[in-house]
Amino acid sequence: MKEQFIKSVEEAVGGFLSQGQIAKLSEVLSECMQGYELTRKETSDEKCKRENGELLQAFLAAKKIEGCSEKTVHYYQSSVEKLFVNVVKNVTDMTTNDIRNYLAENQRLKNLSKVTIDNLRRIFSSFFAWLEDEDYIPKSPVRRIHKVRTDSLVKEVLTDENIEILRDSCIELRDVAMIDLLSSTGMRVGELVKMNRDDIDFQERQCVVFGKGNKEREVYFNARAKIHLKKYLNSRNDDNPALFVSLKSPHRRLTISGVEVRLRKIGRIANIAKVHPHKFRRSLATMAIDKGMPIEQVQRLLGHVKIDTTLRYAMVNQTNVKMAHRKYLT
Structure with missing residues (x-):
């Protein structure tokens, strides 16, 4: 910093002093600045x-x-x-x-x-x-900016028939097991790829997953998923602890993008549009509420902190709304 300061002074007086005078000035400045620390003031x-x-x-x-x-x-x-x-x-x-x-x-x-x-x-x-x-400001300026009203769109879900067609379109045991686990548990794809073989309890048909914020919870799968998971795991000859791995050696743990790409490919083969991991989760929530599961239990199943989030995921079947209206209000 001192050298930069002296150089700046030299450039500033270059038009008024001779080279000898500039050299002497630089020498004096250098001597006078000994023992001082020079810092540049922030703009x-x-x-x-x-x-x-x-x-x-x-x-x-x-x-x-x-x-x-x-x-x-x-x-x-x-x-x-x-x-x-x-x-x-x-x-x-x-x-x-x-x-x-x-x-x-x-x-x-x-x-x-x-x-x-x-x-x-x-x-x-x-x-x-x-x-x-934290008392850095007296009042948040965002308080007066209200929630943006968004269009309420009914998002598509996978029907039982869709899921059967997707299963039939699978060639690999891994893909069938993956579809069954996603459709019966409603777990997030990030939770799926973190799972290890040891997380599966076949006796109780349940598994431990780590959700957002590394929060641990139990999810439950059906008998079909149990059968296909066992078949898939028995077919493997690698020692990777991950539950789902790549098909080719060295059989690395599947990533989120790997699962997404695979499901899109199966969806194209099955001629079903927009097949992605989150669609299985939304479908499970919709089916659970549609069949009468209390919303609080669906919330716990999906690992939501706020029940409003669960309600956004679940779209109740309109036919059942019509039947309920006739039952209770007519």
Whole structure:
């Protein structure tokens, strides 16, 4: 830093002093600065960026302690950092209009869906609410930004016939076992790929999974899944502890993308559109509620913290609504 300062002085006086005078000035400056530490003063933009970054890191640390997954923490970080880039202010000075305009511009320029915009709003709400709780700001500016109303679309589910066709389209024992486990437990694909052979209790037809935030819970599978899981595991000759592995040597643990690609391929063979792991989960929730399982038990089965999430997953069969109306209201 000292050398940079002296060089800057030399350049500044270069048009007024001779080379000899500049050399002497540099020598005097170097001697006078012995024993001193020179630091460059931050610009206002640099200070703002540093302070915002420090607060964000503290917030992310709090989220990790709360049990948020690395994926969720990364989503929080990237979303808030983009806000910092577009709204060049200290977070303590950001207003409701700053954030509202940022969301509106994102929706207009990037043509983002209402769901995506509301996800951003929720992330900013969490961040600024934390700043308020920690006394960095008196009141969150996101409080006055209301939930974005999204279109309520009835999402497709897999029928019993669809699942049978998918099974019949499988060539490998692994794929049949995977479809049976997903359709009978409703587990997340992230939970599926983390499972080991030892997690399966064939006697009780249940298994332990680790959900979001590494929360452990039990899920249950049917007799068909038990039979096909046993057949698949008995056919393996590798020593990988993972429950589902790749078909080819060295038989590595299946990844989320690996499962998604495989199910899409089976869906194409079966001529069934949009086959993905989450569709099995939504189908199970719909079927469970449709058959009368209490919503609280469905919530526990799926591992949801809030019952509102369970209600979003489950779409009650319209025919049964019609029958219930005739039974109770006519």
